[in-house]
Amino acid sequence: MSEIVGKLVATREQPGISYVVVFATAIEELRPVVARLSGT
Structure with a gap:
């Protein structure tokens, strides 16, 4: 799960x-x- 969270956070930070x-x-x-x- 941590890997998925990390990838989504990195994607969210891209303009x-x-x-x-x-x-x-x-x-x-x-x-x-x-x-x-x-x-939460």
């Missing part, structure tokens, strides 16, 4: 990139990643 798209089948798996990125 012009403001969101990522996630397949519906991966939403539950990414819930902890979103929580970590949001600080």
Whole structure:
């Protein structure tokens, strides 16, 4: 999970990139990643 968080943080810091798209089948798996990125 830490690797995914790191990649998303790096992507978020690039100018012009403001969101990522996630397949519906991966939403539950990414819930902890979103929580970590949001600080909850």
